[in-house]
Amino acid sequence: MVFLYCFGNASLAQRVLASLRQAWRSHLHCVTVIFLNDFWLVRFIIDPALDLEAGKDWQAFLNENGIPYVPTPPVSRAFDDLDLSMVPVIVMKRHNIAIVSHGLANPLEVRHFQENVVAGLGYRPPSLV
Numbered sequence: 001m002v003f004l005y006c007f008g009n010a011s012l013a014q015r016v017l018a019s020l021r022q023a024w025r026s027h028l029h030c031v032t033v034i035f036l037n038d039f040w041l042v043r044f045i046i047d048p049a050l051d052l053e054a055g056k057d058w059q060a061f062l063n064e065n066g067i068p069y070v071p072t073p074p075v076s077r078a079f080d081d082l083d084l085s086m087v088p089v090i091v092m093k094r095h096n097i098a099i100v101s102h103g104l105a106n107p108l109e110v111r112h113f114q115e116n117v118v119a120g121l122g123y124r125p126p127s128l129v
Contacts, residue, residue, distance in 0.1 A: 001047075001048060001050060001058075002046075003059065003062055003068075004041070004043045004044075005042055006041050006042075008040075008066075008126075009039075009040070009126060010110055010128050013040040013107075013110050014107040016042065016061075016066065017031065017106070017110065018107045021104075021107070027054070028044065029046060030043075030044075030104075032079065033101040033102075034097055034100065035100050036075075038127050039127055040110070041071075043079060046058065077095055078092075078095040078097050081095070082099075088102045098113075100113045
């Protein structure tokens with residue numbers, strides 16, 4: 001199963017990643033976090049053998065915290081390249097997309113990205129709160 005959701009700011013994305021990592025770690029195959037200036041896009045690939053009720057629980061939790069997202073063509077192509085095991089840095093350059101994390105769910109990577117961007121900008125945009 002694949003879930004693709006957007007979140008309005010970094011804090012929310014971190015909380016969702018931390019919660020799902022803690023509660024569902026054994027079912028997460030891959031998590032990809034992309035920053036798209038106005039929001040955070042997170043794709044969760046979970047165990048296809050997960051039962052229907054557990055899948056509904058995932059979806060309910062994600063719906064409470066984010067908004068389902070239909071990827072644009074560049075984002076779809078970036079996901080396709082990542083699924084083909086391309087190095088995230090190459091995918092970022094090819095599609096001009098900021099891939100914050102790909103692999104295990106790690107909320108600290110979101111925090112590090114957030115801190116680095118804010119330090120470079122000199123102010124904190126709403127999406128980086």
